[in-house]
Amino acid sequence: MVSMRWSLKLIGVVNTVIIARLLAPDDFGVIAMAMILVGFLTEISETNVAIALIRNKDTTRDDYNSAWTIKVVTGVILTIVLIGLAPFMAIFYGDPRVEIVIQIISFRCLINGFENIGVVDFRKNMQFAKEFRYWIYRRLTDIVISLTIVFLLRDYYALAISMLVSASVTVFYSFIMSAYRPRFSLTRVRALWSVSQWLMVDHGCRFIGRRIDEFVIGGVAGSTVVGNYYMASEISAMPTREVVMPAGRALIPTFAKVASGTEESRKAFLSVLALMAIYSFPAGVGISAVSPDLVPILLGSQWVPAIPFFQWLGIYAALEAILLGVRPYFLAHGGERVYAVVNIGFVLVMVPAIVAAGYLFDVLAIAVTRSSLAFFMVMVMLFVIARLRYATMAAMIAVLWRPFLASGLMWVGIQALPELEADTHVYSLLRGTVTGLAVYIFVIIALWFFSGRENGAERDIIKFLGQKFFKHRQTQ
Secondary structure, eight states: OHHHHHHHHHHHHHHHHHHHHHSOHHHHHHHHHHHHHHHHHHHHTOOOHHHHHHHOTTOOHHHHHHHHHHHHHHHHHHHHHHHHHHHHHHHHHTOTHHHHHHHHHHHHHHHHTTSOGGGHHHHHTTOHHHHHHHHHHHHHHHHHHHHHHHHHHOSHHHHHHHHHHHHHHHHHHHHHHOOOOOOOOOTTHHHHHHHHHHHHHHHHHHHHHHHHHHHHHHHHTOHHHHHHHHHHHHHHTHHHHHHHHHHHHHHHHHHHTSOTTSHHHHHHHHHHHHHHHHHHHHHHHHHHHHHHHHHHHHHOGGGGGGHHHHHHHHHHHHHHHHHHHHHHHHHHTTOHHHHHHHHHHHHHHHHHHHHHHHHHSOHHHHHHHHHHHHHHHHHHHHHHHHHTTSSOHHHHHHHHHHHHHHHHHHHHHHHTSOOOOTTOHHHHHHHHHHHHHHHHHHHHHHHHHHTTOOSSHHHHHHHHHHHHHHHHHHHO
């Protein structure tokens, strides 16, 4: 799943870099403003019936057909609602381009609703190779067609139309790669809805938490600043989100096979939490530290104003990864209601804080506020997990403090490097990356050693690498 996601994202990065050099930040800003409404309604209407099908060991054709019917009906309703709301969003932003973009993108929801529900079996039966091919074939086809459209149109219309292409490609491959042929049915809708309703709340809250800042920025600063912030938000989170989320796709069916509340279950949870922290903390903090060199190299000089956003949102991404990393355990063991309620609390705190930061201070204050609140969110989530007895607070702190401290010292080490001339971004990026990686590895191993070399992720990683090295030497 991680290989799949990174393959998709590497393809996506190439696509984004090409498009970023063909289009202006203003074009991305128009799409970002439109996607705030589209994304929000899409998230809160995301029934996530796949989770119910994966968790249920006794699914029937009625379950699959009812799940597909829910998706189709949801897509139709969502398209109608988006078309109706588009003019009001254009008035709010004072930009008539937003209306037509929303109306174009709305048909993506209609098309996606017809995706073959049979592809859920790839995850349910842990056939991740099929899942990999399904997504890769879709993405490669999508990229070829989308880039062609961008080259021809060279404006924001190309991005909107590309989304319709992506949805059509998805439906096409879903019926090519799965032999299942769904039919309309309502027999199991009620049973599926009991799970879906809380997942819809969860998705909606998470979307509000991720996009409220762009919504506020659109009202106080305009499309160009929204474009800079949007690009920073997406790319700074890529190294963390694009590992944690695909890992979660594999972990849900895996956790579901382990009985909740057992010692084996707690051990599995802590192992995953530790590995997420060891990877995500340095990845997010590292993006923050090297962004002054990374942004001009990756995106070009026109994106330099986005650097301050990268610096703060990279830190947010490191902390967000912990919240995303524990989500599969909740979903695998019927904890979607608790997770959704916690997310509601997060939104109730974050929304007024972001609004106040944007209107009372400036745009950068929004990024600072988001990152600051992320630490509070992580601590609340750990408290909830402890109350549910998934793991003790002491056990979770024990696996988190070393990567947290090592990442902080890594950031300090990169910042302590002497500045170079502005035309040496490539060398400066390589120097900062190597220095940060060396500091992090040295510190985390030293902390683990002086902590008594206790059992945990560090020991597992060292043992795994040692076995791989020994096996390699034997084959030589």
